[in-house]
Amino acid sequence: MGKISFAGRNVLITGASFGIGKALSKEFAQRGAHLALGSLPQESQALDAWAAELSDTYNIRTWTFPIDLLSSDGPDRLYAEVSRAVGDIFALVNNAGVVAYGRFWETSWDRQYDVYRLNFSVPMRLMYLFLPDMVRRGEGVIFNTSSVSALQPTPFQSVYGATKAGLQSLSQAIRAELKGTGVTVCTLNPPYIETRLLSSQGYPRDLRFYTISGKKSPEWLAEKALAAFEKKKMLYVPGCSAKLIHLVLTRMSPRFLVDALSRFFLQGWHSSGRRGT
Numbered sequence: 008m009g010k011i012s013f014a015g016r017n018v019l020i021t022g023a024s025f026g027i028g029k030a031l032s033k034e035f036a037q038r039g040a041h042l043a044l045g046s047l048p049q050e051s052q053a054l055d056a057w058a059a060e061l062s063d064t065y066n067i068r069t070w071t072f073p074i075d076l077l078s079s080d081g082p083d084r085l086y087a088e089v090s091r092a093v094g095d096i097f098a099l100v101n102n103a104g105v106v107a108y109g110r111f112w113e114t115s116w117d118r119q120y121d122v123y124r125l126n127f128s129v130p131m132r133l134m135y136l137f138l139p140d141m142v143r144r145g146e147g148v149i150f151n152t153s154s155v156s157a158l159q160p161t162p163f164q165s166v167y168g169a170t171k172a173g174l175q176s177l178s179q180a181i182r183a184e185l186k187g188t189g190v191t192v193c194t195l196n197p198p199y200i201e202t203r204l205l206s207s208q209g210y211p212r213d214l215r216f217y218t219i220s221g222k223k224s225p226e227w228l229a230e231k232a233l234a235a236f237e238k239k240k241m242l243y244v245p246g247c248s249a250k251l252i253h254l255v256l257t258r259m260s261p262r263f264l265v266d267a268l269s270r271f272f273l274q275g276w277h278s279s280g281r282r283g284t
């Protein structure tokens with residue numbers, strides 16, 4: 008497989024107004040991609056300002072789509088509006104996501120269900136909508152922002168980890184089905200990144216895992232991610248310690264140990280995980 012060039016190609020990124028999606032959009036812009044950027048409607052001003060800055064700085068075309076992907080027709084509306092305004096999309100970056108922290112049964116059902124839908128059903132639907140066009144054209148790529156949480160169970164963020172594991176399995180299965188079509192699916196599996204996600208209601212500020220993993224910046228992640236995207240890596244975990252922990256140690260260790268250590272490290276030093284949101 009050759010290296011992808013994004014110059015002059017249309018790239019759609021969901022959740023592009025802040026955090027990882029925003030940092031990824033800058034890296035794509037630096038490579039000359041034209042960008043369709045999504046966010047929640049209440050962040051449309053921030054998104055428009057960011058799109059204008061990218062457009063001026065990198066001399067690229069940008070479009071903004073402030074659509075709530077959790078509304079019943081959100082993904083279908085995004086597909087329709089992007090197709091009408093932008094035309095063909097070469098790369099779809101399924102990045103929008105949310106987390107809920109707390110014991111499964113103590114966390115509000117609505118919040119759990121939003122996590123499930125935004126992190127799993129929405130990217131599944133968007134892949135279902137965009138893939139036929141890509142396959143027809145014989146080119147295209149989907150980048151799903153998964154997580155290291157996909158690679159072992161995540162107590163106190165059980166639904167989050169399950170959605171990322173599901174997205175991982177779905178991505179790898181579809182990638183196998185796509186062989187020979189010119190289209191592929193890749194996952195980005197970040198460790199902890201300092202964004203608003205980690206300030207979600209109830210999320211411990213003193214998570215024990217930070218002591219061994221630290222937190223990286225979205226810019227650190229995005230630079231590494233784009234290098235991996237260009238090579239169409241199937242699953243990309245950035246950083247040596249994250250690779251060691253999530254790709255080696257969790258696979259070599261007995262299941263009971265992985266479960267016990269996950270339970271220990273995914274709580275705050277001063278909180279127990281008993282905080283439903």
Ligand SMILES: NC(=O)c1ccc[n+]([C@@H]2O[C@H](COP(=O)([O-])OP(=O)(O)OC[C@H]3O[C@@H](n4cnc5c(N)ncnc54)[C@H](OP(=O)(O)O)[C@@H]3O)[C@@H](O)[C@H]2O)c1
Nearest residue numbers: 022024026027046047050076103104154199200202203204
């Ligand atoms: N931060 C981490 O440690 C980490 C680690 C591994 C994986 N990830 C994954 O990385 C992705 C990005 O997360 P982040 O850390 O950058 O978090 P973030 O700063 O909170 O960004 C999340 C993005 O998703 C968008 N979004 C949320 N709800 C939405 C909805 N209903 N409709 C449309 N867009 C919506 C937000 O849009 P608005 O700006 O408009 O609110 C925002 O742009 C997520 O899939 C997350 O699971 C994060």
